Amino acid sequence: MNIAASSTENAGPFTHACVWHKLLANKIVEVAEKIKKLGQDDPRRIVHSLKVGLALTLVSLFYYIQPLYDRIGENLIWAVITVVLVFEFSVGATLGKGLNRMLATFSSGALGFGVHYLATLAGEKGEPIVLGFFVAIIGAIVTFVRFFPTMKTRYDYGLLIFILTFTLVSVSSYREDKVLRMAHQRVTTIIMGSFIAIVTCICIRPVWIGVELQNLVANNIEKLGNFLQGFSDEYFKISEDGQPMSDKPFLQGYKSLLTSKNSEETMANLARWELWHYRFGFCHPWKQYVKVGTLTRQCAYKIDALNNYLNSEIQTFNEFGCKIQDPSTKICSESGKALRELASAVKKMNQSTSVNAHIENLKIATENLKSMLDTYHLKDAKLQDVIPPAEVALTLIDVVPCIVKIADAVHELASLAHFKTPATRVSP
Amino acid sequence: MNIAASSTENAGPFTHACVWHKLLANKIVEVAEKIKKLGQDDPRRIVHSLKVGLALTLVSLFYYIQPLYDRIGENLIWAVITVVLVFEFSVGATLGKGLNRMLATFSSGALGFGVHYLATLAGEKGEPIVLGFFVAIIGAIVTFVRFFPTMKTRYDYGLLIFILTFTLVSVSSYREDKVLRMAHQRVTTIIMGSFIAIVTCICIRPVWIGVELQNLVANNIEKLGNFLQGFSDEYFKISEDGQPMSDKPFLQGYKSLLTSKNSEETMANLARWELWHYRFGFCHPWKQYVKVGTLTRQCAYKIDALNNYLNSEIQTFNEFGCKIQDPSTKICSESGKALRELASAVKKMNQSTSVNAHIENLKIATENLKSMLDTYHLKDAKLQDVIPPAEVALTLIDVVPCIVKIADAVHELASLAHFKTPATRVSP
Numbered sequence: 045m046n047i048a049a050s051s052t053e054n055a056g057p058f059t060h061a062c063v064w065h066k067l068l069a070n071k072i073v074e075v076a077e078k079i080k081k082l083g084q085d086d087p088r089r090i091v092h093s094l095k096v097g098l099a100l101t102l103v104s105l106f107y108y109i110q111p112l113y114d115r116i117g118e119n120l121i122w123a124v125i126t127v128v129l130v131f132e133f134s135v136g137a138t139l140g141k142g143l144n145r146m147l148a149t150f151s152s153g154a155l156g157f158g159v160h161y162l163a164t165l166a167g168e169k170g171e172p173i174v175l176g177f178f179v180a181i182i183g184a185i186v187t188f189v190r191f192f193p194t195m196k197t198r199y200d201y202g203l204l205i206f207i208l209t210f211t212l213v214s215v216s217s218y219r220e221d222k223v224l225r226m227a228h229q230r231v232t233t234i235i236m237g238s239f240i241a242i243v244t245c246i247c248i249r250p251v252w253i254g255v256e257l258q259n260l261v262a263n264n265i266e267k268l269g270n271f272l273q274g275f276s277d278e279y280f281k282i283s284e285d286g287q288p289m290s291d292k293p294f295l296q297g298y299k300s301l302l303t304s305k306n307s308e309e310t311m312a313n314l315a316r317w318e319l320w321h322y323r324f325g326f327c328h329p330w331k332q333y334v335k336v337g338t339l340t341r342q343c344a345y346k347i348d349a350l351n352n353y354l355n356s357e358i359q360t361f362n363e364f365g366c367k368i369q370d371p372s373t374k375i376c377s378e379s380g381k382a383l384r385e386l387a388s389a390v391k392k393m394n395q396s397t398s399v400n401a402h403i404e405n406l407k408i409a410t411e412n413l414k415s416m417l418d419t420y421h422l423k424d425a426k427l428q429d430v431i432p433p434a435e436v437a438l439t440l441i442d443v444v445p446c447i448v449k450i451a452d453a454v455h456e457l458a459s460l461a462h463f464k465t466p467a468t469r470v471s472p
Numbered sequence: 473m474n475i476a477a478s479s480t481e482n483a484g485p486f487t488h489a490c491v492w493h494k495l496l497a498n499k500i501v502e503v504a505e506k507i508k509k510l511g512q513d514d515p516r517r518i519v520h521s522l523k524v525g526l527a528l529t530l531v532s533l534f535y536y537i538q539p540l541y542d543r544i545g546e547n548l549i550w551a552v553i554t555v556v557l558v559f560e561f562s563v564g565a566t567l568g569k570g571l572n573r574m575l576a577t578f579s580s581g582a583l584g585f586g587v588h589y590l591a592t593l594a595g596e597k598g599e600p601i602v603l604g605f606f607v608a609i610i611g612a613i614v615t616f617v618r619f620f621p622t623m624k625t626r627y628d629y630g631l632l633i634f635i636l637t638f639t640l641v642s643v644s645s646y647r648e649d650k651v652l653r654m655a656h657q658r659v660t661t662i663i664m665g666s667f668i669a670i671v672t673c674i675c676i677r678p679v680w681i682g683v684e685l686q687n688l689v690a691n692n693i694e695k696l697g698n699f700l701q702g703f704s705d706e707y708f709k710i711s712e713d714g715q716p717m718s719d720k721p722f723l724q725g726y727k728s729l730l731t732s733k734n735s736e737e738t739m740a741n742l743a744r745w746e747l748w749h750y751r752f753g754f755c756h757p758w759k760q761y762v763k764v765g766t767l768t769r770q771c772a773y774k775i776d777a778l779n780n781y782l783n784s785e786i787q788t789f790n791e792f793g794c795k796i797q798d799p800s801t802k803i804c805s806e807s808g809k810a811l812r813e814l815a816s817a818v819k820k821m822n823q824s825t826s827v828n829a830h831i832e833n834l835k836i837a838t839e840n841l842k843s844m845l846d847t848y849h850l851k852d853a854k855l856q857d858v859i860p861p862a863e864v865a866l867t868l869i870d871v872v873p874c875i876v877k878i879a880d881a882v883h884e885l886a887s888l889a890h891f892k893t894p895a896t897r898v899s900p
Contacts (some may be wrong), residue, residue: 082619089619097612100635101604104643108600113647118546121640128636172536176529184525191510191517207528208556212549215532219541302773305731345730349777352870420855427848427858431866434859442780 091249092133099244103127103237119229126237131245135321136253136314138245142238143317144202149234152206153227155182156213160223163214175214183207197313254315254324258390260308261333264340265450266387267297271347272443273380276373278354279436295351301344308337323393329460336390336453343446346439353436364420365433371413375440378406379447386454395458395465403451410444413437519677520561527672531555531665547657554665559673563749564681564742566673570666571745572630577662580634581655583610584641588651591642603642611635625741682743682752686818688736689761692768693878694815695725699775700871701808704801706782707864723779729772736765751821757888764818764881771874774867781864792848793861799841803868806834807875814882823886823893831879838872841865 083090103123106112113120130141159182163174189195190203209230217223274294312330319326382402389396417437457463511518531551534540541548558569587610591602617623618631637658645651702722740758747754810830817824845865885891 078620079616082616089616093612093616096615096635097608097610100611100639101608104604104607104639107643107646108604121644124639124643125636128632128639176532176536179532180525180529182525183528184521187524188507188510188517188521192506204556207524208553211528211532211552211556215535215552216549218535303731303733306734345773345776348773417859418856427862428846430855431845431859431862434855435863435866438859438863 088251095244095248096131099127099240103240116229119233122230122233123237126234127241130238130241134251134253135245136318140317141201142242145205146238148202148205149209149231152210153213156210159214160217179211179214182210252321253311254318254321257311257315257333261337262387262390264301265383268343269380269383270294271298272376276376280369298344298347301341308334332457332460339450339453346443349439364430368433368437371409372440374409378402393463395463399451410441516679523672523676524559527555527668531668544657547661550658550661551665554662555669558666558669562679562681563673564746568745569629570670573633574666576630576633577637577659580638581641584638587642588645607639607642610638680749681739682746682749685739685743685761689765690815690818692729693811696771697808697811698722699726700804704804708797726772726775729769736762760885760888767878767881774871777867792858796861796865799837800868802837806830821891823891827879838869
């Protein structure tokens with residue numbers, strides 16, 4: 045803005061326009077770069093946008109086909125509304141919303157028809173009163189049901205559509221004589237809309253939320269492994285060259301785990317709708333992924349403490365520091381190997397065979413460190429020098445049970461989900 | 473089921489019916505208890521459900537008023553749809569959705585009308601092609617825009633409605649001659665529906681999400697304070713009577729903080745829509761609450777480490793343990809007082825006057841503990857005995873900068889939000 049202001053002071057209208065033109069061009073370039081970055085970060089976003097455009101065009105074709113329009117007419121808008129509201133980024137979310145919408149429309153349409161029949165019994169004057177009463181009661185009850193946690197996680201959208209359709213059918217029934225025909229047309233168009241949304245979502249480069257969840261959980265485990273494998277090098281390097289390490293990406297990766305609880309739970313709930321994914325089949329134990337995720341997060345809280353020791357001021361190591369270096373390094377490297385092996389097992393859906401060996405090594409290394417600490421006798425040392433390395437050692441000992449728990453949970457997952465046993469073991 | 477099975481073995485159909493009747497009654501009682509609990513946990517849920525029922529009845533009245541129906545007819549369904557989709561638990565969410573919906577309907581209706589005009593230029597055969605093309609392009613572009621984080625947080629619903637209305641207006645315009653009239657009626661009914669939803673939401677026992685967020689942030693700070701004030705008693709009591717403490721609620725309260733990030737951010741985004749709340753006014757610094765919340769959470773991670781020391785095995789205290797008891801207890805009690813004072817300041821929107829004194833005391837106590845640790849010389853002590861109390865002391869020292877940061881953030885909030893200065897200071 046400064047450039048524009050200074051250069052336009054003595055300028056005519058043409059120069060003025062030129063400068064504004066340049067500013068506008070800069071702004072456009074800036075927005076274009078943002079768009080490019082957003083697309084590059086996850087190219088599936090662009091594909092998703094194009095898929096929505098395609099689905100909308102497909103559903104609007106219905107309007108241009110004369111025989112279809114003659115039969116259904118204005119109610120075709122419900123197909124359009126359905127496509128817009130049901131189409132989501134992942135297959136699980138789209139399926140969940142589509143099935144919820146179809147089921148809710150069907151059941152609430154039937155209930156609305158029943159209430160319409162009851163209301164006609166009340167005579168012409170009583171009809172609006174009966175209808176209004178039922179709309180208020182059913183609306184309040186279903187709204188309250190939406191607060192139940194079990195209903196909220198899977199059927200929230202269906203309950204919303206239930207209220208919507210029931211109210212629409214009830215109030216329309218007062219004006220429209222052919223209620224049954226109207227209800228039938230709406231159900232048909234909503235099924236048509238859901239069908240278009242689901243087919244477009246599945247057939248063109250689908251995003252399976254189950255695969256996403258599996259990768260997320262595996263990557264989170266891997267991030268912990270990367271941290272631990274890198275940690276001992278970084279920590280003991282400080283002592284050797286006296287230089288603090290830079291913020292390396294593998295040491296910061298675990299931070300995204302600390303607050304991933306909600307997204308994991310949402311993904312697990314959506315993944316359940318992907319009933320027929322070739323890789324998972326029916327009844328895949330999605331809850332177990334949440335359990336593994338929770339244990340990984342608990343481990344990440346402890347890792348966060350370790351990270352703080354890395355960031356604290358440079359310490360010089362004394363005899364004690366050197367003594368814990370070997371067992372600590374062993375714990376870190378075995379933990380890292382075990383966790384990376386577990387991550388790869390989850391990702392490839394293999395039974396992990398070499399994890400148990402690493403866990404055994406890890407337990408032995410932990411026992412060594414523990415007995416070393418238990419028997420170590422301080423002879424005239426300054427507390428200041430002893431505490432920092434001792435804290436690191438104790439935190440590492442604390443991390444080990446977390447890792448064992450993660451390994452157990454992954455083994456449980458492997459047996460629940462019937463992970464295959466690899467024919468030839470690839471060494472990690 | 474076992475009771476039913478065993479008692480019905482030799483029974484006639486009457487007894488059979490009786491047993492099933494009892495089982496059914498039990499099931500009903502169980503569900504009723506669940507409902508009662510859900511209502512008791514938060515009675516506002518019941519009020520909200522009744523409000524939705526009322527709003528639905530109000531909007532369905534439109535159908536029964538003959539002059540209104542004569543003018544608007546079938547398009548009245550949009551008012552019903554709007555009430556169902558816009559009515560949310562909190563005022564902020566309802567206002568946000570209502571304003572989004574109105575704005576999006578208006579702008580996309582105008583765009584749809586423009587595209588309709590363009591399409592008619594293309595002749596009868598070209599019209600569906602032009603319309604289909606624009607529906608695909610605009611649908612894809614707006615879907616992509618929904619991925620921008622800044623758009624997603626505030627305008628996601630509006631963008632969805634934009635796609636919906638644009639598609640509906642475009643495809644309907646092919647069939648309907650009076651496009652302008654239809655667009656006008658839809659905008660009118662949607663405004664009517666939003667108005668009913670917003671008025672019902674605000675006038676009958678409203679839930680202001682801004683107040684909720686303020687209380688959440690204040691309660692979270694208070695939970696940390698409660699933990700710290702309780703911690704020193706519990707920790708040093710272990711040493712005295714050798715008994716582990718039970719899981720007291722004030723020691724577990726902080727755990728809900730660890731994963732509250734998402735809900736705080738969502739609430740802050742919704743609170744911005746509550747423009748005219750009497751307590752906050754325009755431009756209340758909602759982002760600052762998120763900042764305070766983030767700092768509180770970082771402090772909670774460290775508190776989690778302290779909690780682990782409480783849960784670890786019972787230790788016997790030696791000379792060193794006794795030596796840190798006094799300064800540690802001082803830090804805990806001053807931290808607790810400062811945090812509780814801060815929480816009360818946020819809740820009452822007061823400038824906190826006595827916090828600074830507590831913070832000063834806290835800093836002095838920390839310096840004392842630090843210099844004690846720095847100068848302490850271990851004479852022939854077992855490492856095992858020294859480490860646990862030393863860890864607690866170091867973690868406490870680590871917690872102090874977090875508390876200072878929280879206090880600074882709350883002071884910043886107080887000045888940004890023009891918290892009032894209390895006339896007479898009430899001692900904490």
